[in-house]
Amino acid sequence: MDPLHIEPTEFTPKVHFDPENSIFEISGFSRPENVIGFYRPILKWLEEYNDQVLSLNTEYKKMLLTLNLKMTYFNSASSKFLLDILLEFMKFMSKGNEVEVNWYYEEGDDEIFESGEEISDMLGYSFNFISYVP
Numbered sequence: 001m002d003p004l005h006i007e008p009t010e011f012t013p014k015v016h017f018d019p020e021n022s023i024f025e026i027s028g029f030s031r032p033e034n035v036i037g038f039y040r041p042i043l044k045w046l047e048e049y050n051d052q053v054l055s056l057n058t059e060y061k062k063m064l065l066t067l068n069l070k071m072t073y074f075n076s077a078s079s080k081f082l083l084d085i086l087l088e089f090m091k092f093m094s095k096g097n098e099v100e101v102n103w104y105y106e107e108g109d110d111e112i113f114e115s116g117e118e119i120s121d122m123l124g125y126s127f128n129f130i131s132y133v134p
Contacts, residue, residue, distance in 0.1 A: 024067045067086075067100070069101065103120070
């Protein structure tokens with residue numbers, strides 16, 4: 001399956017999904033004018049990934065999937081779609097794959113950190129919280 005790569009803009013995050021290495025990253029600002037138009041293709045890609053790649057897994061061949069979320073800002077409309085993306089990864093986990101979610105936040109950015117904690121609590125799934133200095 002081909003990777004998904006979307007360059008960032010002033011209003012949208014960088015998206016780089018690398019199925020060959022099982023590393024998925026979303027980073028930057030997310031406040032698109034058309035949030036559905038931006039995130040729907042990403043969710044569609046994840047559904048196809050599930051159908052084309054993960055459905056081929058056997059009991060003996062499971063994958064470790066790493067999702068890196070490095071958001072510096074996201075609006076409330078974007079948070080709903082970030083949750084939808086995370087729910088897709090939870091589906092992958094329900095098929096026996098291991099999912100590692102790394103939630104990056106700038107040192108001192110309590111808002112992004114707390115947003116990650118809230119989402120983690122909603123999902124009932126522990127994230128790795130990683131602080132960094134920009």
